Amino acid sequence: MEAFAHLVNELNAADQKAANAASSAGFAYGLAAIGPGIGIGYLVGKSVEAMARQPEAAGMVRTTMFLGIAFTEALALIGFVVFILIGL
């Protein structure tokens, strides 16, 4: 407890700002990862379903799946860049 009190006392304005930046960076990346996570899961699941249903179309489905993953993943990566920019 004494150590924490010491820490709190030591926090000056710059440290406060850095702490805020770090936590908001975490939020930025975490929130940005939710949507693409769901999206990629859904996309790959559906692709596997399609490949299982029609194995002869697997090549085409796989190509399209990678394209879809690339588009979906971009959102998470933008979140990651924001994380880098404000957090580190």
Next chain:
Amino acid sequence: MHSAVVHLHGSLVHLVSAAAEETVSKDPGPIVPELKELYWSIGSFVVFALLMRFWLFPKLKKGMDARYEGIRSAHESADAERSSARAEVADYEAQVAAIKAEAAREVEAARSTLEAERQAKLAEVNAKLSAQRAAAAADAQAERDAARDQIHSAVADVAGLAGELATGRRPSADVVTKVVSEVMAR
């Protein structure tokens, strides 16, 4: 504790980057492109892509195409050879079949000739047998008729004599014969 932190800062990253020590300057952000890196990478990629486009790729592709063409033509010639071999096999099989048919026909002809001869011989033998049988039957019939005639005349004599003895006069031969015939026929 402090020494541990310092040690950490001189960590694997430093070991790993033995070739180039990292800078301590932190003016630009981590996502700002550096001009010197940009120049070198542009130069490198442009040279690579142009060499690829006008020299390396066409050369490689020409070799690949030539080989694929070779493989394709070899495939085609192999196919042609295979089909000609198939035709030869079919030809051979047709000949074999023709010869087999010929042989079968000859065998069949010989067999039918033999059969005909056999039939003829059989008929001849049968005819001979039946002629002999007919002759024998005719002989037997003649014998039987002769015997019957003898019996007839003997019975007629006996009957005539018996009638003469009974009536004192001789019945006419016609009547006796007639009666005997009737009796014998009964």
Next chain:
Amino acid sequence: MIAESFSFPEINSILRWQDLFVSFNKIALIAVAAGVIGIAVFLLAGRKDASKAPKGVRNLAETSVEFIENGIVMQTMGKDGLGWTPFLLSLFVFIYLCNVPGIIPLIQMPATARMAIPMFLALLVWVIYNGVGLKHQGIKYITNTIWPPGVPVALKPLVGIIEFISNIIVRPFSLTVRLFANMLAGHILLVTFALLTQSLITAETMQLMLKPMAILPFGMLVFLTAFEVLVAFLQAYIFTILTAVYIGGAAHPEH
């Protein structure tokens, strides 16, 4: 103890490099090496006898050519796009060779984790696909791009703005960020687990307990290195296939 003694280094200290000589640092070295290795591989491959079954370096080169032709060009552009194979092949090889140093021991720096190469390549692709569109469709390329066929007149202003932003602005941006951020994330992950391993090994207190625990982050480091092999290939593939899709879409608007 760990929480106190472990601190992540300043981000620039794991990304920026001192000049080896004037205006030539490690990233530039990797980029130049990628170009040189690519040229060397295809040069050696071209030297070998083409009529025999391909072996070694020629097999590698021919496999990559067929991968680009069958896996990327035929899937996205069709037969008309085969003329783009050399460009896409050099793009793929260059990006891959810039990605792969991220996992090679003692180098361990993907050149694409710096902004320069992804940005330059994405801008190049942007110029190329817009140039192809203008060449194939003339001035109609712009209207075809911002108004997909069958848009009601009432929606044209809105759709026009959205499509313009997504086709002209977002595409190069997302191409850049996708490649850059993937490689940067992989690099930071590797650094993190390497640092964890090292801080456990060099811990000054509770050494008996902490030193054996270093096997955990080390195992993760090995796993992530293997994962980065896949990512290096996949990002090169995705950059190339998106380039093919953009060029194909600009050349034939109906697709």
